[in-house]
Amino acid sequence: MRLILTALLFVGGLFFxxxxxxxxxxxxxxxxxxxxxxxxxxxxxxxxxxxxxxxxITGLSMLIGAWRRNGDILLIPAFMLGCALLGRFITLLVNGADDGFFLPMIVEAVFVILSLLGSRILPHPVTDGDETT
Structure with a gap:
């Protein structure tokens, strides 16, 4: 599961x-x-x-997060694509849709979900200041 998720994030990062x-x-x-x-x-x-x-920024964050297996970095593309998805949803409500309107929304939604999953599943590096004894 983790390998497939990492591969999908990496391919998505390359696309972006x-x-x-x-x-x-x-x-x-x-x-x-x-x-x-x-x-x-x-x-x-x-x-x-x-x-x-x-x-x-979206693509490089996905690539770095997938390559380093770093869940923290994957919050960046989740937020970026989530904002884009919100803007598209508002446009859908206010202005309606035309041909080709939904494909970008689907792509953004898929990669928001994958980025959030990666953020939860992949490790979070511990820094010196975060360690508890």
Whole structure:
């Protein structure tokens, strides 16, 4: 179970890192895949900077957490993807859905659950200040 969970987190981390790199290198094309478009250079910079940061932080946290078997680090992608999922849910309630709306929600929900499971199942490193005698 722990090996499968670690492998799924690692594969998910790779997916998010590749997606983040795509936003860094090809922001217009990557944004179009998410239904976004930049109309100004400021918008392009926001897509390149913000989306790259979101996906790289999420993906690298998953990779590090899985590689080091560190449950603490996995709270970062759980929170990041949970916030994204909340935003999508609010949009669903306020604006409704269109084609392709639910797939990202499913992916985010799956990786929130996997990250939270990893946070509970994988070890939490003990530091000098946390030890009790």
């Amino acid at each position: 890192v590749v997606t983040g790199a795509d936003f860094l290198i090809r922001p217009e094309d990557a944004a179009a895949g998410f239904g976004m478009a930049a109309t100004t250079k400021t918008g392009l910079a926001a897509i390149r900077g913000d989306m790259t940061a979101f996906f790289l």
